[in-house]
Amino acid sequence: MARTVIPFGPQHPVLPEPVHLDLVVEDEKVIEARPSIGFVHRGLEKLAETKDFIEFVYVAERICGICSFIHGQTYCQAIETIMNIAVPPRAVYLRTVWGELSRLHSHLLWLGLMADGMGFENLFMHTWRVREKILAIIEATTGGRVIFGSCKVGGVRRDIDAAAITRILGELNEIEKDMRGLTKILLDDNSVKARLCGVGVLTRAQAHDLGCVGPMMRASGIAQDMRQLGYAAFNEIKVEPITRTEGDSYARCAVRCGELFQSLDIIRQAFAKIPDGPVEVKVTGNPTGETITRTEQPRGEVVYHLKATGTKFLQRFRVRTPTFANLPAMLQVLPGCDLADVPMIILTIDPCISCTER
Amino acid sequence: MSQEQIETITVDVLWEKVAARRQQGQRLVQISATRLPEHVELTYSFDLDRVLTNLRLLLPGQDTHLPSISTIYGCAILYENEIHDLFNVQVDGLTVDFKGNFMKTSVKFPFGSVKASAVVAAATPVKAAAAAPVTLAPAAPAANPAPTASA
Numbered sequence: 001m002a003r004t005v006i007p008f009g010p011q012h013p014v015l016p017e018p019v020h021l022d023l024v025v026e027d028e029k030v031i032e033a034r035p036s037i038g039f040v041h042r043g044l045e046k047l048a049e050t051k052d053f054i055e056f057v058y059v060a061e062r063i064c065g066i067c068s069f070i071h072g073q074t075y076c077q078a079i080e081t082i083m084n085i086a087v088p089p090r091a092v093y094l095r096t097v098w099g100e101l102s103r104l105h106s107h108l109l110w111l112g113l114m115a116d117g118m119g120f121e122n123l124f125m126h127t128w129r130v131r132e133k134i135l136a137i138i139e140a141t142t143g144g145r146v147i148f149g150s151c152k153v154g155g156v157r158r159d160i161d162a163a164a165i166t167r168i169l170g171e172l173n174e175i176e177k178d179m180r181g182l183t184k185i186l187l188d189d190n191s192v193k194a195r196l197c198g199v200g201v202l203t204r205a206q207a208h209d210l211g212c213v214g215p216m217m218r219a220s221g222i223a224q225d226m227r228q229l230g231y232a233a234f235n236e237i238k239v240e241p242i243t244r245t246e247g248d249s250y251a252r253c254a255v256r257c258g259e260l261f262q263s264l265d266i267i268r269q270a271f272a273k274i275p276d277g278p279v280e281v282k283v284t285g286n287p288t289g290e291t292i293t294r295t296e297q298p299r300g301e302v303v304y305h306l307k308a309t310g311t312k313f314l315q316r317f318r319v320r321t322p323t324f325a326n327l328p329a330m331l332q333v334l335p336g337c338d339l340a341d342v343p344m345i346i347l348t349i350d351p352c353i354s355c356t357e358r
Numbered sequence: 359m360s361q362e363q364i365e366t367i368t369v370d371v372l373w374e375k376v377a378a379r380r381q382q383g384q385r386l387v388q389i390s391a392t393r394l395p396e397h398v399e400l401t402y403s404f405d406l407d408r409v410l411t412n413l414r415l416l417l418p419g420q421d422t423h424l425p426s427i428s429t430i431y432g433c434a435i436l437y438e439n440e441i442h443d444l445f446n447v448q449v450d451g452l453t454v455d456f457k458g459n460f461m462k463t464s465v466k467f468p469f470g471s472v473k474a475s476a477v478v479a480a481a482t483p484v485k486a487a488a489a490a491p492v493t494l495a496p497a498a499p500a501a502n503p504a505p506t507a508s509a
Binding site: 036037038039041043046209210211224226229292294301305307315316318320324325327328 | 383385386387388390391392393401403408410412431432433435436443459460461462463465468469
């Protein structure tokens with residue numbers, strides 16, 4: 001059988017951002033996938049050498065337009081660790097709430113894109129209609145829709161008052177009803193199952209050996225979630241990782257569906273426990289030291305490695321994003337699949353090229 | 359979260375140390391490089407049950423060669439190709455070598471040398487020989503030197 005090389009991307013209907021694969025195919029079967037990234041590499045790590053470390057949170061937030069808040073939060077946590085800054089408890093809870101709202105809108109975005117990718121247009125539009133409600137809460141509490149701008153070194157810039165909390169909790173009840181309907185279709189509909197079940201299987205051993213993170217890892221049976229480290233308010237709000245064992249595209253979808261309701265539960269717990277008090281502390285001086293900080297973004301573990309030498313500029317700002325860690329697994333599951341399944345498999349890792357091209 | 363262990367090693371034992379971690383079932387979390395005035399500092403991070411441990415080694419700043427660990431951890435190819443493209447470190451034995459075409463940067467090897475400002479900033483030099491584990495724990499800013507390989 002003659003082999004053909006089919007270029008996939010960097011512009012492709014399922015890819016909002018550029019990544020390229022040379023797909024070596026025999027008939028309809030993919031034999032090999034050769035990746036090429038770096039089309040929009042922005043050099044943000046280098047920028048830290050010339051940008052004030054306090055202002056740099058704005059840059060960190062812009063590493064990604066979807067998990068923006070948790071990038072800012074992780075950066076702030078890293079600086080606060082180096083400088084021994086005790087963040088007020090109320091700010092810690094607010095960060096937890098915004099982080100979970102961020103996860104909700106990211107997962108709903110992905111579920112909609114997946115429906116769109118398989119041609120299920122009304123499911124796509126319904127999913128994004130629900131996502132709009134989350135974005136409205138985010139806009140009402142932070143002023144932004146995807147770039148929150150609410151996290152700062154030493155705390156947060158905004159508070160959420162009691163009346164707003166009551167209103168948000170009411171809205172979350174409505175959103176939960178909507179999400180129950182959505183996930184029923186996503187998990188039970190035959191046409192969805194036909195596109196996802198048994199497609200792009202990643203075993204538990206492969207997920208571990210290839211360094212997978214996030215829903216990609218948990219869908220292959222590995223119960224690991226960086227929220228278990230206890231950062232932000234997660235030392236008081238316990239998180240049990242949502243896992244599946246099938247390791248296929250359906251399992252990855254199911255994990256994200258489960259995490260929607262987990263995030264709702266975390267937000268409710270956080271609002272029930274949030275203490276009164278200030279939301280920021282004054283930060284003086286420059287950082288000296290080093291830390292490696294990990295948090296759980298919607299797409300999985302993100303790693304921030306910061307080094308500072310006492311000036312207002314960081315010596316090193318290094319970010320290992322979840323998509324970067326999941327790329328080897330994506331390349332692992334493509335060989336052997338049908339050409340028509342390639343877009344769905346790529347979608348199910350929830351690729352964020354913006355993160356990868358930080 | 360900042361109490362992760364760093365074990366400082368030399369390049370000749372890198373393979374042995376990494377293979378031992380693979381044997382223990384540790385996950386390769388990341389490989390991070392930092393350009394220092396006279397060295398390239400590499401940090402290999404591993405996770406086992408959410409406990410992070412790190413191997414650290416120093417390479418010469420120029421004509422830098424590094425043995426690949428991609429035959430031990432396949433996913434290392436991404437980190438090692440990135441380190442080559444950004445830091446001008448020649449990685450030997452890569453199982454998949456993009457030959458400088460992995461990251462498309464407008465400036466070749468953007469971390470390939472140290473700017474004068476960074477030389478001034480890096481006030482605390484790093485010694486390569488020490489082998490005792492150190493931690494990343496920062497202390498009060500004024501009194502805390504950079505937590506590097508110094509034993």
